[in-house]
Amino acid sequence: MNNFSIGVDLGGTNLRIAVVDEEGHLVEKVTLETKVSLGRDHVINDMCGAIQRLTEKYKNSAALLGIGVGVPGITDLQAGYLRDSPNLPGPDYPVRAEIERRLKTTVVLENDANAAALGEQWLGAAKNFPDMAMLTLGTGVGGALVLGGQIFHGMTGMAGEFGHTTIEPEGNPCGCGNRGCLEQYASATAVVRMAKEEIAGGQALALASAAQSGAEFNAELVYNLAIQGDEAARRVFRRVGRALGIALATLVNSLNLPMHVIGGGVSSAWDAFSPVIFEELRQRSMVYAATAPPDPLSAGQGVSASRSCRKTIVTRAQLGSDAGLYGAARLPMMARTNR
Amino acid sequence: MNNFSIGVDLGGTNLRIAVVDEEGHLVEKVTLETKVSLGRDHVINDMCGAIQRLTEKYKNSAALLGIGVGVPGITDLQAGYLRDSPNLPGPDYPVRAEIERRLKTTVVLENDANAAALGEQWLGAAKNFPDMAMLTLGTGVGGALVLGGQIFHGMTGMAGEFGHTTIEPEGNPCGCGNRGCLEQYASATAVVRMAKEEIAGGQALALASAAQSGAEFNAELVYNLAIQGDEAARRVFRRVGRALGIALATLVNSLNLPMHVIGGGVSSAWDAFSPVIFEELRQRSMVYAATAPPDPLSAGQGVSASRSCRKTIVTRAQLGSDAGLYGAARLPMMARTNR
Numbered sequence: 001m002n003n004f005s006i007g008v009d010l011g012g013t014n015l016r017i018a019v020v021d022e023e024g025h026l027v028e029k030v031t032l033e034t035k036v037s038l039g040r041d042h043v044i045n046d047m048c049g050a051i052q053r054l055t056e057k058y059k060n061s062a063a064l065l066g067i068g069v070g071v072p073g074i075t076d077l078q079a080g081y082l083r084d085s086p087n088l089p090g091p092d093y094p095v096r097a098e099i100e101r102r103l104k105t106t107v108v109l110e111n112d113a114n115a116a117a118l119g120e121q122w123l124g125a126a127k128n129f130p131d132m133a134m135l136t137l138g139t140g141v142g143g144a145l146v147l148g149g150q151i152f153h154g155m156t157g158m159a160g161e162f163g164h165t166t167i168e169p170e171g172n173p174c175g176c177g178n179r180g181c182l183e184q185y186a187s188a189t190a191v192v193r194m195a196k197e198e199i200a201g202g203q204a205l206a207l208a209s210a211a212q213s214g215a216e217f218n219a220e221l222v223y224n225l226a227i228q229g230d231e232a233a234r235r236v237f238r239r240v241g242r243a244l245g246i247a248l249a250t251l252v253n254s255l256n257l258p259m260h261v262i263g264g265g266v267s268s269a270w271d272a273f274s275p276v277i278f279e280e281l282r283q284r285s286m287v288y289a290a291t292a293p294p295d296p297l298s299a300g301q302g303v304s305a306s307r308s309c310r311k312t313i314v315t316r317a318q319l320g321s322d323a324g325l326y327g328a329a330r331l332p333m334m335a336r337t338n339r
Numbered sequence: 340m341n342n343f344s345i346g347v348d349l350g351g352t353n354l355r356i357a358v359v360d361e362e363g364h365l366v367e368k369v370t371l372e373t374k375v376s377l378g379r380d381h382v383i384n385d386m387c388g389a390i391q392r393l394t395e396k397y398k399n400s401a402a403l404l405g406i407g408v409g410v411p412g413i414t415d416l417q418a419g420y421l422r423d424s425p426n427l428p429g430p431d432y433p434v435r436a437e438i439e440r441r442l443k444t445t446v447v448l449e450n451d452a453n454a455a456a457l458g459e460q461w462l463g464a465a466k467n468f469p470d471m472a473m474l475t476l477g478t479g480v481g482g483a484l485v486l487g488g489q490i491f492h493g494m495t496g497m498a499g500e501f502g503h504t505t506i507e508p509e510g511n512p513c514g515c516g517n518r519g520c521l522e523q524y525a526s527a528t529a530v531v532r533m534a535k536e537e538i539a540g541g542q543a544l545a546l547a548s549a550a551q552s553g554a555e556f557n558a559e560l561v562y563n564l565a566i567q568g569d570e571a572a573r574r575v576f577r578r579v580g581r582a583l584g585i586a587l588a589t590l591v592n593s594l595n596l597p598m599h600v601i602g603g604g605v606s607s608a609w610d611a612f613s614p615v616i617f618e619e620l621r622q623r624s625m626v627y628a629a630t631a632p633p634d635p636l637s638a639g640q641g642v643s644a645s646r647s648c649r650k651t652i653v654t655r656a657q658l659g660s661d662a663g664l665y666g667a668a669r670l671p672m673m674a675r676t677n678r
Contacts, residue, residue: 131494145593147486154595155470155649158626159590166585166623169507178588180621246505249517250589253483253500257494282516284505287497310494 003029005059005065006051007329009112010034010320012072015043015306017050018322019058020041020329022065024123028054029325048102066106066332067099070115070324112324114151114160115241116317118334119327120261121146124318129259133251135162135244137266139327140175143182145255150334155292162280163187166245185243188266191219194236204232234272241273245280251314253284265315270316277314289311305318340366344404345390346450346487346668349373349659351411354382356389357661358397359668361404365564367393368664376464379432389442394442405445406438409454409663417539447670451663452481453490453499455602455656457673458666460485463657466601471598472590473656474501474583476605480522484594501528523651524582527605530558544570555590562608572609576650580612583621591624591651602656609655616653627651 002021011018015034018028030050036041047069047099099107110118117126117134126132130329131150136142141163145152152159161311163183170181172193184190198204199211206225211217226232248260262270281288293299293311318321341360348355358366360418374381384407411467438446448580449457456465456473463472464586469488472662475481480502484491491498502522504514511532513515523529538550539545546563550556587599601609620627632638632650654664 080645088535143593152594154626155597155651156595156626156630158629159593159595161595161626164625165589167505167508168580169585175630176625178625242508246508250504251593253484253497254502254590254593255491256495256498256500258494263472286503286515286517287495287500290497291495312494 001058001061003063004067005332006054006067006328007115007325007327007331008047008051008067008069009069009110009115009279009324010043010047010069010330012036012325015047015050017047017054018325019054021062022333024326026326027058030054044095044098044102048099048179051099051103055105062104062338063090064244066108066335067103068110068115068328068331069095069099070110070112070328071095086290087100095291095298105116106332106335108206108335109274110151110328110331111142111157111160114144114153115327115331116142116263116319116323117144117146117160117327118151118330119259119323119325120263120317121149121327122182123326124323125315126259127262129257132259132261133160133162133255133256133257134261134263135182135247136194136317137186137188137240137262137264139187139189141181141187143263153247162247162251165250167243167246178266182243182247186266188219188264191222191236191269192217192265193241194239195222195233198232198236204230207232214302219266219269224273226269226272237269237272238276240266240269242280244273245277246284248277248314249281249288249334252281252288256287256291256312258310260312260315261317262314263323267316274314274316286309340397342402342404344668344671345393345406346405346454346664346666346670347386347390347408348454348663348667349382349410350663351375354386354389355664356386356641357668358393359665360401360500361672364659365665366397366603369660374453381389383434383437387438390438390442394444394588399405403444403501405447405674407447407454407667407670408434408438409448409449409451409667410434411451443449445671445674447674449490450481450483450496450499450668453483453492453665454664454665454670455481455599455658456483456485456499457490457669458658458662458664459600459602459656460666461487462665462668463662464654465598466592468598470596471600472499472501472594472596473600473602474521474525474586475656476525476527476579476601476603478526478528480520480526481603483552501586501590503588506582506585521586525579525586525605527558530561530579530605530608531556532574532662533578534561534572537571537575540633543569545569546571548569548655558605558608562611565608565611575617576608577609578671579605579608580615581619584616585623586658587616587653588620591620591627595630595651597649597652599653600656600660601652601653602658606655612654620653632668 004021014034018029031186088152120126143162164181168180172184174181199208291312299313342358354371357368459465473483482501503520507519511523513520514601538547630651638652
């Protein structure tokens with residue numbers, strides 16, 4: 001067995017822990033429920049217990065390189081503190097020191113969106129692209145920037161918040177204080193809101209009847225209607241594509257990166273929104289227009305060829321919900337290389 | 340005398356050439372008219388002649404480190420080609436090879452907005468800030484990104500086009516193909532257009548009478564009315580500030596840089612537009628809100644103190660129209676360090 005590290009994805013619903021070797025093979029994955037309601041100590045206990053069991057199991061076959069943890073919320077990465085994390089509620093918390101104390105090994109902490117980007121950059125859609133950006137379309141819209149194979153953290157670890165790019169200066173209020181952020185048009189929450197706006201507009205019979213059916217009214221339901229050809233549901237995803245196109249145009253004009261990966265749950269609706277992304281990008285970004293691949297929807301498949309052609313690629317994530325887990329496992333390996 | 344290089348700023352009106360030593364002292368500056376109408380060869384002849392005279396004059400006192408040239412337009416920096424440059428019109432042109440052939444020394448080419456940013460980073464408002472962004476408010480809005488003390492060029496040398504950040508998705512058409520770019524609200528051209536919109540709106544008597552006076556109706560005239568308290572002229576600069584605030588909010592959320600420098604001719608109207616920038620930034624950028632200096636309008640003065648506090652600074656450029664000249668002279672010095 002190759003040397004390995006342990007990656008943790010501390011999500012709001014699931015606490016996932018994986019043994020990943022240096023070549024990116026997933027050796028074993030454990031999925032637990034994140035029992036946020038039982039308190040932070042309970043969650044940390046569950047996590048440390050699972051890590052310990054996995055470490056015991058594999059430590060005689062190969063060397064443990066460390067533990068990487070992806071967490072949502074604002075983190076002070078240098079100090080290893082967690083701030084305002086919804087899944088570990090409570091005051092500022094020295095999560096790194098606490099895990100290191102219990103497990104007596106190196107722990108590297110990272111924001112969950114950054115961990116997902118590292119995963120896609122290591123083993124997924126952005127493999128062989130040391131410079132890339134990622135947008136994660138989930139409950140909110142997370143973002144991450146990788147330059148030279150490393151997360152670009154910015155001055156205080158807050159870089160990469162592409163989900164709060166202003167799309168409509170007087171648009172829908174956002175939790176961040178701004179109005180009209182990308183997150184208000186491209187998250188799962190936004191898909192549901194925009195579908196309800198369609199229902200309120202009175203021209204969305206199928207959406208209205210689905211809303212009254214008793215089934216959970218979520219982004220997936222809206223997508224299912226869209227692929228069945230329902231025009232109101234399709235309008236919702238065209239708005240998703242337009243907002244992503246506007247945000248990506250600004251990003252491409254600003255950074256001229258070769259690779260942009262769209263992940264998260266809403267990216268399952270790629271077919272419904274991606275054509276509009278490319279229409280918007282061609283019109284709105286002169287940098288994109290000068291570097292667009294002839295067939296943007298299939299670019300990103302033949303990745304190594306595209307790279308040498310210096311084209312701007314926007315493509316779907318490939319690792320699904322495991323991206324953050326792989327990225328978290330990658331963290332202690334990178335920390336060793338950087339020493 | 341310290342070793343020196345020669346910086347060239349190939350502007351649309353003036354061709355400026357300066358001898359700058361390694362410590363950033365301007366030893367001698369020559370200003371010529373850029374005779375674009377006489378053709379490209381004439382401009383190149385004028386430039387090479389002036390460089391040769393300066394080289395002859397100083398080459399016995401110290402070593403010439405090379406020549407740096409800042410040019411507007413899209414350049415292929417690696418190949419040393421100039422594309423679509425308004426000041427050297429004609430088909431793609433191997434400007435670097437041509438100057439190197441004539442002068443037999445190293446020539447480094449750079450986009451003019453990037454050169455200005457390098458100047459401010461070396462000797463101006465962003466001194467001691469290896470990570471910074473610059474916006475140059477001129478006829479258009481140029482932009483540049485410096486990371487780790489180096490220009491961030493992106494995949495094809497087109498990074499830093501912050502002037503084409505989308506502010507209003509259905510706003511004023513921009514020459515780049517997009518609508519509602521920052522350039523449509525924060526350039527000198529935009530100030531004049533917005534002032535004419537005020538006049539057309541019928542509530543701008545002072546602007547209307549100035550427009551009929553026979554004096555050139557330019558951004559400076561609008562600014563002079565604004566500082567005299569004319570409400571319509573002040574509205575124009577509030578629109579400038581709002582657009583800059585929206586664009587900077589996205590930039591701060593995306594890159595979390597410590598330093599943002601606003602230069603170019605329109606930055607002379609700093610007093611008229613900057614308060615709105617900070618209002619918008621506080622509301623629109625959670626990253627700015629978390630890192631704003633207590634007094635943003637005076638931050639950037641005590642630069643070294645501010646840096647250690649990890650605050651997000653937005654400030655005026657300090658070198659005026661010489662920024663690009665200093666930055667161009669810096670280029671061959673950096674090229675040596677990077678070898």
